[in-house]
Amino acid sequence: MSAPPTPGEIEAIIHRGVPLGAAWGVRVVSANPEEAVLELPHNHELLRPGNTVSGPAIMGLADMAMWAVLLAGSQGRDESLTASMHVNFLRPCGPGPIYATARLIKGQGRSIFGEILVRPSGSEDVAVHVTTGWVRSHRPDAGAA
């Protein structure tokens, strides 16, 4: 039995799997099978009018944050797919960095459901509230590999 993947290993899987994550410099701050925290650094390219992080960048970060939870719980082998995402923009996020905290609400079975809270740096207020459904798919363990 192998050790759980480190945040850095999960970050590398995300950067390989979703090149946008690498291009944006998304960082995995922490990750375990219940919860993960990801950071999106400040990046002029990701803003929208109002000097605040754009919706697409926030939704991308949220999606990667939920994947980080699933990767942490599957020895990095998770191949589940996002089935739905429901995003509520409650307050502006500011120019970044911003943080997404993802956690599983239902992790058992074929249908997975989770929640992601997005906050600006240094704030406790939720700026963007996300719920998401995923359909589980696992890469069969490759044995000794």
Added chain:
Amino acid sequence: MSAPPTPGEIEAIIHRGVPLGAAWGVRVVSANPEEAVLELPHNHELLRPGNTVSGPAIMGLADMAMWAVLLAGSQGRDESLTASMHVNFLRPCGPGPIYATARLIKGQGRSIFGEILVRPSGSEDVAVHVTTGWVRSHRPDAGAA
């Protein structure tokens, strides 16, 4: 009274307002105050495992498509904000190009509601179904400017 903005003018506004749209080469195929069609070209950077356009790129395209409708109906002056987005991934989109068709369902009043259908090139099947709420905000007409 001025002529309605052309697709190229709306595209320029989107590229200025959302640098991601410029970086991804998003193109406004057509736009009027009821409906707009946007294209996301094939781009290796925007894929996820499975050789298909990633969720964040699709959500970004959908968001820009709804903005194109609002820009077409406001002489390019719209400053409304996305309040919510609800995305259902029904089928893989393929590697691109992909097309988003946005249309208003409720365009009157302070709360706007619309629908965006995303399809791969050459297909009639909806791959991703999106509904979105916006809060209207208009820049007051600057007169002769």
Added chain:
Amino acid sequence: MSAPPTPGEIEAIIHRGVPLGAAWGVRVVSANPEEAVLELPHNHELLRPGNTVSGPAIMGLADMAMWAVLLAGSQGRDESLTASMHVNFLRPCGPGPIYATARLIKGQGRSIFGEILVRPSGSEDVAVHVTTGWVRSHRPDAGAA
């Protein structure tokens, strides 16, 4: 091979399966495997302040309308379950009767996705926009039984 179920037969299945539908007098106006129209009659018990049909009654009607589509496409044998429902209240519905038109957007495979538009009597404007995901489950055909 049997004839498709009539609206009256589908109505009877809904009334048996969901007693609230019987109590509210929900009527199946038409139903085929692509689309169904259901009526919720005026009923003082179903109103909320403002003399308009309450949210719970609207959501109930919408749910039954999607089931009617699935029943029409399965010889009345459908046992699928609602997995998610996303409801946007765009305008008041008035005191009733109100009508829900449900149609499938993705009917193939295990995950079903559809849309329901709710309108007051005599209006073309959508008052409530609903999307819904279902998980398919069929009762095996009991043969001669």
Added chain:
Amino acid sequence: MSAPPTPGEIEAIIHRGVPLGAAWGVRVVSANPEEAVLELPHNHELLRPGNTVSGPAIMGLADMAMWAVLLAGSQGRDESLTASMHVNFLRPCGPGPIYATARLIKGQGRSIFGEILVRPSGSEDVAVHVTTGWVRSHRPDAGAA
């Protein structure tokens, strides 16, 4: 300045405003301006096939639970309206009683956003996860009236 309304007073307002709540015997277990817990008793009329509480009844209970929070924070004067509701059915609820715990995520400003978790009696597992947007509207205090 008056005392905050009691759970019984809030229950009476809900039963008057939403007759379905009275018909179903919905009970306000507790309510403050941050959080409210409501009970839906077992009721054969509210079941669906599988001996479990039906979707419409669950959605109705969730809607009333969020209203209870708003009533608790407005001396019982709240007249806000549900603008959207997003419901995920994660597990069957069983035959009842069931409990809905509503809490505000964003309570300031014109747009309100909250979450409702629905659980069967005696269980910690969330059976139905709901998020909801409301548009605030207050009845001006009628003073001595």
